Amino acid sequence: MARPDPRGVATVEAHVDVIVANQLSKRYGRVAAVDGIDFRIGRGEIVGFLGPNGAGKTTTLRMLAGLIRPSSGEGRVLGERVPGPSLRRVGTMIEEPSFYPYMAGRDNLRHAALLHGEVPERRIDEVLDFVKLDRASTKRVKAYSQGMRQRLGLARSLLWSPEVLLLDEPTNGLDPVGIAEIRENLRAVADTGVTILVSSHILAEIEKLVDRILAIEKGRLVFDGPLATLVHRMDAATVPYRVRATDGAALLAALRDLGYAPEADGEGGARVDVPAADADALLARLVRAGVEVTDAQRVAEDLEGAYLRLVRGDGRPS
């Protein structure tokens, strides 16, 4: 359902899904890189796209950006099937951002602006200022550091004030300072109501940025829901504990007797995943079994651990 806006550009009603994957698949010979995934992302959502390397994240994003053709199914962005004119209202950063190295950063942006055709000159200054590259904008890109290139890539993706951002590993290869800068930039962009689909395998970044998670493994969507639900679901399934006792062998034997699968963790220690329902009673049961427990800690579960346990389906974090 499109309506005209003052710029003469059709925009999509708020209730309409901005990004849609409908049984989206991509096969290379017998190998399914993406295998019939479905999801819908509404206006203004910030969605993390998680998956280990080779899971199909980049292929999915490339299909949504119209760069590769799906083997079956379809991708829709801003209400239109891709590839199509709606992509001109999408900003992308697919894998490492690329530029013409013999041109200055500003000239790379000007080239993209000319290619797009609807970018005023002042917008180049605005985005350079936004990513704090205004001072380095006249340097050739081949002299840029990795962090500068990532920021320039983000600047380019914002050049035409996109309604949607498709970002693939935007912080790849950055140091912690660079990661924090990009994260701050993305948060500022998200505050303007732009819909963002951001993939990463450095899960801590996603954890601090997104509201919703799409998790993909071997080309299949294995989770689609709020971030909190993902962590809670994993917490609800099992709770990881690190336990220490005066007699390590007795500790391991007792845990096995209780039906768990402990792993030795240093001298006198064990690491074990305990069903959530048993967690509170663990210490008491070990004491009843005659184990002299000296320390027991519940291991803090981060998103990465929860995610890996989800996709592996064996309840055991790596």
Place this chain on the structure above:
Amino acid sequence: MNAFVNVVRAELFKVRRKRRTYVVAGLWWVLLPVLALIVGRVLLDNLGSIASDLELGGIDAVIQQIASPFGIARLALVGPAYVSPTFYVIVVALLAALLVGDDRTHAMWKTVLVVQPSRLAVLAGKVTVGMLVVGALMAGAVIAGLAFGALGTTFLPTDFSGEWGQLLLLYALQWAFTTALVALAYLMVYVTRNVALGLVLVFFLPALLEGLYTVYAAVVGFQPINRFNAFLQAIRMRQVLEDLPTYFFTTNVYAPARSTTRELVATFGAEASGNGGPDLSALLGSGITLGHAAWVVAGYTVVLFALLVWRFLRTDVD
């Protein structure tokens, strides 16, 4: 239409930012006219004084043909059609590398084709820019030839006379024929996915195929009854194969320039087909009318562009 115009503007911007554009222009616009003036001066100094003794009364006419404003301007269009690889193909190949190859080398397709999702507009824009730049370089060479020739009138027995209308026609024809070179270069650079390999193919593939034919015709010929010749006879293709040189790519694509040279050589009393002198037919492309060449080049252009469009529209962007 807007997409096409945007691509043209962006690619022209890119060409202006590339140093090799100016190197090529410098070589074409300065080196060749200076060489012509030097040759004119050498002829005048070494043959001028003895011309009357040796009854070479036409030495001034020769210098007029080579080093006058008209002569140098014509040479600027004719000269690049000789030597293999010719300067024309070098220029076109470098442009193909810049306009098509660079987007692969620097992984820019993933940006270009999101900003401008219409692949047909992108390709048409890049081809148009290639033709515009070739046309501008040729025009610059003519103007530079005129300017250097004007300088030469101060120390050589030359003037501004010449068939300027014919020169304009030569410019227009050779520029139009260059479309086939552009199609070949873009196709090779795009399909091989490797700029260096693409350039090698552009430079040498037509010459290689034509050379193989020549070797076969010289060593085996089409008369002896071997299996291949018998097969050709059976499918009534022998005559076609014997006539094949008149359909060679290089023979036809440089036909305007080389036919001009043939006329020029004829004014000096030599014949392309020999008449006791060296056989210049291979060099001058004798026996091919411009009308025939135009049809052949049009055929090559259509086929090469059809292949290019087909590949470009279908290929996934890595």
